Amino acid sequence: MCSSGFKAFQSKIVLSVLLRLVCICKREQPIYTTRAHVFQIDRTTKKNWVPASKQAVTVSYFYDSTRNSYRIISVDGSKVIINSTITPNMMFTKTSQKFGQWADSRANTVFGLGFSSEQQLAKFAEKFQEVKEAAKTARDKSQEKVELLSNHSQQESGRETPTGNQASSINGTDDEKIFHVGPETVLLKNENDLLKSAVEQSNSNAKNLETELQTLRENNARLVDALQESSANVESWKKQLSASKEESDTLRAKIADLEVQCNEASQEKQRNAQLGVRVQELEAELNDKEQELENLRKQAETIPILMAECESVTSKLQSAEIKNRELEGRIDVLHLDVDESRQKQGNIKGELKKFMDVLDVKLDELHEFRRGLSRLGADN
Structure with a gap:
């Protein structure tokens, strides 16, 4: 036992x-x-x-x-x-x-x-x-x-x-006892009903617990057998564990190598992305240069026309320079004429001044003569 x-x-x-x-x-x-x-x-x-x-x-x-x-x-x-x-x-x-x-x-x-x-x-x-x-x-x-x-x-x-x-x-008193008899009996009856239901529930729970205990005993026996079998297989598990550890170490080393390769691949992807962006920028610059070259070509086509226009403008400028020289010569002649006319005008002004002076003298003489005549008329 x-x-x-x-x-x-x-x-x-x-x-x-x-x-x-x-x-x-x-x-x-x-x-x-x-x-x-x-x-x-x-x-x-x-x-x-x-x-x-x-x-x-x-x-x-x-x-x-x-x-x-x-x-x-x-x-x-x-x-x-x-x-x-x-x-x-x-x-x-x-x-x-x-x-x-x-x-x-x-x-x-x-x-x-x-x-x-x-x-x-x-x-x-x-x-x-x-x-x-x-x-x-x-x-x-x-x-x-x-x-x-x-x-x-x-x-x-x-x-x-x-x-x-x-x-x-x-x-308490007798009146209180009489007053509380009814509710107490009701409460006791209710508690009795609750106790009966609890006893019935406990009986059903006891039966369930007995069945669960039986199943636990059976499971216990199975677990004991499994434990004995597992203790017998411990050595093999240890060997498998050591083998799995070695395999896990090799896998970790491989994972580390793969992570390094992934990092290198990610770096290469970043470099390729940067190179792709740079290539796009260079293509855009090349397109701009080609557009500028096309514009220069179009401008080069207009160069002969511009040269012809420049020659015509040069000839016109030469003729204008000749006319300018002629006009300068005329201007010099006109300056001389102006100087002569100014000199003549000065001479005329001098002669006019002399004439005015003589005229003033004559006018004074006439005034004197008039006064003399007026005096003679007054005397007569």
């Missing part, structure tokens, strides 16, 4: 250990994984983005079954660059065709993700909305549980209060 009880106890311990191992393994599992460039907002300026990873890293959604919570986790080597617990109040915003961001008040920062395509960004945003709704549902369920527990505690406290009233009524 003791040996059987000890074996049952041992099997229960083994079952509990296995269940704990299963819970630890299944506690937090990735539900969605993608790759993106991770950024964080500059905490000083709150405007500029600071790259948290030098290249695209793995970004995953994780679900914690024990805490019933969701997180976004990203690891770059041995450094955790994102550890954000999703709450129903969070909002994922698409700021461009390939970039999105969300704010984490617990981490006091804003995370940004740059994707290589619009489809990846849309899938990540859709998954963010789903996880946020699931977090909201989990929060509502926890609140409902808290409310049920509080209501149950209130009901228990409410059930205890009638007993106090009953004691007070028993210790």
Whole structure:
């Protein structure tokens, strides 16, 4: 009897250990994984983005079954660059065709993700909305549980209060006893009904527990067999584990080489893009030079016409110069004539002045003669 009880106890311990191992393994599992460039907002300026990873890293959604919570986790080597617990109040915003961001008040920062395509960004945003709704549902369920527990505690406290009233009524007067007899019997009847229903429920639960206990015993036996078989296969598992470790090391080395090649390929793509832009600029410059050359050709076609016009203008200019010289000669002659006329005019002015002086003298003489005649007439 003791040996059987000890074996049952041992099997229960083994079952509990296995269940704990299963819970630890299944506690937090990735539900969605993608790759993106991770950024964080500059905490000083709150405007500029600071790259948290030098290249695209793995970004995953994780679900914690024990805490019933969701997180976004990203690891770059041995450094955790994102550890954000999703709450129903969070909002994922698409700021461009390939970039999105969300704010984490617990981490006091804003995370940004740059994707290589619009489809990846849309899938990540859709998954963010789903996880946020699931977090909201989990929060509502926890609140409902808290409310049920509080209501149950209130009901228990409410059930205890009638007993106090009953004691007070028993210790009171005869009138109070008569007054409280009816409600107490009703309460006792109700409690009796509740107790009956609880006993029936407990009986049904006991039967269910017996069936569950039987199934647990069967599962326990199976787990014991599986544990014995697993202990027998530990050595083979160890060998497989060492082989898988070596294979994983080789795969990691290959992944590192592939990442280096991808980086080189991305750099070559950037260089090719820059060269393509430069080629387009040179083609545009070549088109401009060809247009200028065409314009120069058209201008060269008009050069003979311009030369003929220039020759005609030169001949006209020569004839104009000759006429100008002739006019200058005429002007010199006219200057001489003007000087002579000025000199003659001066001589005429001098002669006129002399004549005027003589005329003034004659006029004075005439005045004197007139005065003499007027005197003679007065004397006569």
